Amino acid sequence: MVVATGVFDGVHIGHQYLIKELVRLAKENNDKSMVITFCPHPRNVLHKGARKIPILMTKEEKEQILYSLGVDYVEFIEFTESFSSLSAREYLTYIIKKYKATSILLGYDNKMGSDSMTTKQLSELASSLGLLVHILKPILLEKNLVSSTILRLSLLRGDVKEARAMLNYNYSLAGTVIKGDQLGRTLGFPTANMQILDDNKLLPASAIYLVRVFISEEQYYGMCYIGYRPTIAEGLELRVETNIFDFNRDIYGENIRLEFLDKVREDRKFSNLQDLKEQLIMDKETCMSLILALK
Numbered sequence: 273m274v275v276a277t278g279v280f281d282g283v284h285i286g287h288q289y290l291i292k293e294l295v296r297l298a299k300e301n302n303d304k305s306m307v308i309t310f311c312p313h314p315r316n317v318l319h320k321g322a323r324k325i326p327i328l329m330t331k332e333e334k335e336q337i338l339y340s341l342g343v344d345y346v347e348f349i350e351f352t353e354s355f356s357s358l359s360a361r362e363y364l365t366y367i368i369k370k371y372k373a374t375s376i377l378l379g380y381d382n383k384m385g386s387d388s389m390t391t392k393q394l395s396e397l398a399s400s401l402g403l404l405v406h407i408l409k410p411i412l413l414e415k416n417l418v419s420s421t422i423l424r425l426s427l428l429r430g431d432v433k434e435a436r437a438m439l440n441y442n443y444s445l446a447g448t449v450i451k452g453d454q455l456g457r458t459l460g461f462p463t464a465n466m467q468i469l470d471d472n473k474l475l476p477a478s479a480i481y482l483v484r485v486f487i488s489e490e491q492y493y494g495m496c497y498i499g500y501r502p503t504i505a506e507g508l509e510l511r512v513e514t515n516i517f518d519f520n521r522d523i524y525g526e527n528i529r530l531e532f533l534d535k536v537r538e539d540r541k542f543s544n545l546q547d548l549k550e551q552l553i554m555d556k557e558t559c560m561s562l563i564l565a566l567k
C-alpha cells in the first residue's frame with residue numbers, strides 16, 4: 273500500500289498534485305493507493321476556544337474529492353488528545369501495521385507526531401522502518417506557495433476567484449433553507465436563507481457574491497449575501513441568503529449548495545431601504561454581466 277497522510281483541508285492544488293502522484297506511484301508498482309487523514313481538524317482539538325479555525329471542507333466533501341482523484345482508499349482517523357500524543361515513530365508504526373503501508377509519499381512541509389518531525393527527519397525515520405519514501409516539491413501559484421492557510425485568507429477577504437485558482441474548483445457552502453423575516457421579498461428580491469450544515473465551515477467575507485445554486489439536480493445562478501444586515505439594525509446575527517434568479521418555488525426545509533463564482537461588492541450600510549433596493553438592482557445587473565462573461 274502506498275500511503276499519504278495529512279489533514280488535506282480544502283484539497284487545494286498542492287494536495288491534488290500530491291494525490292495524483294500517489295495514484296501514479298501505486299499504479300506503476302501494481303499497488304493500491306490510500307489517503308489517511310483526520311477528523312476533526314487537529315488544530316481544533318489541540319487549540320480550543322479562540323484559536324479554533326474554520327474548516328475549508330466537511331468530511332463528506334473531502335472524501336468525495338479524494339475519491340474523484342482516483343484514490344483507492346480513504347481512511348479517516350478520529351483525532352483526539354490521546355491520539356495527538358503519538359510520536360512520529362509510533363504513528364508510522366501504527367499505519368504500517370494497520371494499513372499494511374509499504375511506501376509513503378511526503379509533501380515538502382510535512383510535520384508529523386507529537387515530536388513535530390520535519391520532512392527530512394520523517395524521511396530518515398520512515399526509511400529505517402522499512403518504508404519506501406517519496407518527497408514532492410512545493411507547488412507555486414504565480415510564484416507564491418499554495419497552502420490551506422493562504423486559501424483561508426483569500427476567502428476571508430472575499431476573493432473567491434483567487435480561492436478557485438488555488439482549489440481548481442469553486443468554493444462551496446451547503447445548507448438547509450429556513451424561514452427568514454422576508455424583507456427581501458418586500459424589496460423585490462426574495463431570498464433563500466441558509467442554515468449551514470456544518471457550522472464550523474469557513475464563510476467567505478461579508479459581501480455580495482455571484483453564485484451557482486444547486487437544488488437537487490437543478491442548477492441556477494443567484495446573488496448571495498453574507499453579512500449582518502447593517503442597513504436593518506445593529507447587532508443582528510450573521511445571515512447567508514441568496515436571491516435565486518428565474519426561480520419561484522417554496523424550498524423551505526430543502527438542502528441547497530452554493531458555489532461562489534465572483535465577488536460583486538463589499539457589504540455596507542445604506543441610509544434607507546430604498547437606497548438598498550436600488551443597489552440590489554445594480555448588483556443583479558452586475559451579476560448578469562458576469563454570467564454572460566462565463567458563457
